[in-house]
Amino acid sequence: MLRVWNVSLVIVTFFLTIFGTFMTRSGVVQSVHAFGQDPVLAWMFIIFMAALLVVSFGFVIYRLPLLRARNDLESWVSREAAFLLNNWILLFSAFFVLFATMFPTLSEAVTGERLTVGPPFFNKWMLPIGLALLFLTGVGPLMAWRKSTPANLREQFMWPSVAAVVTAGVLYALDFRVWVSGLAFAFCAFVMGTIGQEFVRGAKVRQEATGSDVMTALIGLVMRNKRRYGGYIVHVGIVLIFLGFAGQGYKLEEQVLLRPGQQIEIGRFLVRHDRISESTDSQKQMLTAHMTIFKDGKEIGQMYPARWFFFKHEQEPTTEVAIRRSLSEDLYVTLAAYELSDQSGSFHVTVNPLVNWIWFGFGVLALGTGIALLPDRVFAFASAKLPAEAATTTMLVLALLLVPMAAAAQQHSEKPGVTVAVPASALEKRMQRELVCICGTCGHKSLAECTCGTAAQMRAQLSEQVKLDKSEEEIQQYFIATYGSQEPLGAPIDRGFNRLAWLLPYVVGGTCLIAIGVIAVRWSRHDRGEAPSALTDVDEQLEARLDDELRNLD
Numbered sequence: 001m002l003r004v005w006n007v008s009l010v011i012v013t014f015f016l017t018i019f020g021t022f023m024t025r026s027g028v029v030q031s032v033h034a035f036g037q038d039p040v041l042a043w044m045f046i047i048f049m050a051a052l053l054v055v056s057f058g059f060v061i062y063r064l065p066l067l068r069a070r071n072d073l074e075s076w077v078s079r080e081a082a083f084l085l086n087n088w089i090l091l092f093s094a095f096f097v098l099f100a101t102m103f104p105t106l107s108e109a110v111t112g113e114r115l116t117v118g119p120p121f122f123n124k125w126m127l128p129i130g131l132a133l134l135f136l137t138g139v140g141p142l143m144a145w146r147k148s149t150p151a152n153l154r155e156q157f158m159w160p161s162v163a164a165v166v167t168a169g170v171l172y173a174l175d176f177r178v179w180v181s182g183l184a185f186a187f188c189a190f191v192m193g194t195i196g197q198e199f200v201r202g203a204k205v206r207q208e209a210t211g212s213d214v215m216t217a218l219i220g221l222v223m224r225n226k227r228r229y230g231g232y233i234v235h236v237g238i239v240l241i242f243l244g245f246a247g248q249g250y251k252l253e254e255q256v257l258l259r260p261g262q263q264i265e266i267g268r269f270l271v272r273h274d275r276i277s278e279s280t281d282s283q284k285q286m287l288t289a290h291m292t293i294f295k296d297g298k299e300i301g302q303m304y305p306a307r308w309f310f311f312k313h314e315q316e317p318t319t320e321v322a323i324r325r326s327l328s329e330d331l332y333v334t335l336a337a338y339e340l341s342d343q344s345g346s347f348h349v350t351v352n353p354l355v356n357w358i359w360f361g362f363g364v365l366a367l368g369t370g371i372a373l374l375p376d377r378v379f380a381f382a383s384a385k386l387p388a389e390a391a392t393t394t395m396l397v398l399a400l401l402l403v404p405m406a407a408a409a410q411q412h413s414e415k416p417g418v419t420v421a422v423p424a425s426a427l428e429k430r431m432q433r434e435l436v437c438i439c440g441t442c443g444h445k446s447l448a449e450c451t452c453g454t455a456a457q458m459r460a461q462l463s464e465q466v467k468l469d470k471s472e473e474e475i476q477q478y479f480i481a482t483y484g485s486q487e488p489l490g491a492p493i494d495r496g497f498n499r500l501a502w503l504l505p506y507v508v509g510g511t512c513l514i515a516i517g518v519i520a521v522r523w524s525r526h527d528r529g530e531a532p533s534a535l536t537d538v539d540e541q542l543e544a545r546l547d548d549e550l551r552n553l554d
Contacts, residue, residue: 438454
């Protein structure tokens with residue numbers, strides 16, 4: 001099945017790697033990674049990409065008889081159908097990101113005005129795509145090959161669904177009311193319930209067959225089908241990554257002006273400003289704020305955000321961000337501005353929940369990939385029956401190998417740049433996230449994040465407009481008039497040609513989904529003809545054998 005589809009995806013994958021190179025080398029997209037304008041190289045790439053598509057898909061058309069599917073889609077309630085839907089979501093995600101990345105170039109070609117599509121636009125429209133993909137991560141393994149019966153669905157979905165509902169209920173009871181993050185947590189529980197169910201059921205069967213302990217049975221299970229269970233471990237990594245994403249819904253940020261002895265409370269933390277010290281080494285002058293951190297009423301340590309002025313580059317200071325890490329949340333403190341005469345400072349304080357789980361998730365993902373690629377002999381010891389006495393030793397060894405890692409509190413430095421104005425209202429705080437810096441070197445960071453001189457100037461302008469009691473739309477029009485384009489806006493205004501950015505991806509995605517559905521329905525309903533009565537018994541035997549083989553297919 002899906003042979004033409006698979007070959008087409010391979011061709012598109014290679015084409016997109018060339019297209020990505022074309023974007024950075026030709027200068028059609030403004031980026032910190034771009035090499036500047038090069039029309040000659042751009043035309044060379046265009047000719048090469050056109051030849052690539054013509055030759056590749058020409059061979060596909062030429063080989064269509066050999067690529068014809070040998071099997072049919074028997075039911076929409078099947079793992080094959082789940083794969084098809086999953087393929088569509090991933091392909092749509094790639095198309096959406098590509099379209100939004102190229103939209104500034106398209107708008108400049110059509111209207112003469114270069115628009116900006118910044119992080120706020122991507123974050124808003126990729127949310128439903130990400131949630132759908134996470135949900136399908138849990139649904140796919142629960143579906144049977146060929147066709148799922150109502151009894152099969154009831155048995156497979158019961159415990160994962162219970163895990164999702166219980167998680168959502170607990171979050172609601174604990175007053176975690178950010179619905180997007182709450183839905184992501186519930187889907188994470190659903191996927192973990194699916195994976196846990198697959199491992200538990202497989203281990204029980206393996207344990208009964210070999211007489212080994214539970215851990216050895218699990219290893220033998222993975223050994224018997226490394227691709228399948230390695231893939232499940234990859235899914236666990238995806239869940240951990242989504243936990244980190246979902247934590248963003250509970251992110252806390254404050255920008256405050258503090259004098260020595262003053263403090264700010266943010267979440268479970270209390271941050272007190274003690275003093276600002278000045279020091280110099282052979283390369284730079286360092287201005288360091290000394291902050292005392294309290295958590296749940298107890299002092300937990302010191303943090304030292306700083307500004308560094310390198311000699312001969314004093315106009316380009318770096319901002320050294322103090323970070324305190326933990327498994328549950330990170331605390332960031334940035335010294336944005338300072339006044340040595342009274343030791344006061346403007347600080348940007350952020351609590352970022354669950355962000356470290358993103359990195360843990362990548363580690364687990366790599367582990368699952370490695371397991372899927374391991375040769376059979378690595379797990380050979382788990383294929384034989386073991387005496388019951390060996391269970392204790394096995395459990396002890398594995399426990400020592402699987403001790404969870406704890407993230408130690410530490411500090412880390414990054415290099416941004418200059419002053420951050422303290423927002424005077426909720427409107428100013430929101431607009432700092434929706435407007436982007438246009439310095440051309442920061443990758444269109446929001447004004448709340450960028451610390452370069454251009455961003456500082458734009459924040460000052462925003463603060464002035466808020467003081468004049470301007471509305472959000474009036475502030476947007478002010479920045480458009482001041483900078484001569486919509487580039488300072490994180491997302492294009494939803495009118496005129498700009499509406500194309502909001503509607504086209506979803507129109508194309510919906511149309512393609514309907515087309516795939518129509519093709520699949522026709523594919524699954526075409527006349528297969530009646531099987532000769534003489535072969536009825538043989539067909540039943542083949543059906544039973546096929547079902548048995550599919551149970552173990554990864």
